[in-house]
Amino acid sequence: EPSSMIDDDDDPENRIAKKMLLAQIKANYSSG
């Protein structure tokens, strides 16, 4: 995993939720 993708969140659940949200945003952006 690129270092830029690793954040310093302490909570694992929060980290997963953040990744999911950012992935959805990226997918939406890509699909227009």
Added chain:
Amino acid sequence: KAAHILKVENEKLFEEFVAHCTLHTQDHPEVVTFLQTKYSKASPDFLMSVEFRNALGRCLTRAQANTAKTFVYINELCTLLKQHSAKRRVLMQP
């Protein structure tokens, strides 16, 4: 009238939730924009429902109590709003 009161209450709760999340997601402001987009696309019936008020109230209370899990509660609400999107409801019509 009851529906109108619920609508106003839910709007107020959502604004409060957005304000809280904006403060705690400053590294990724696009997440709050994404939540607001999902909200704008949700079915009006759902936005004035008791179900939405309960979910919103629960998420807001927990988010305020545990700021380390802000994204968890945003994700939870996004999922719920997505499940009740106006587009999805139209597509589900026979």
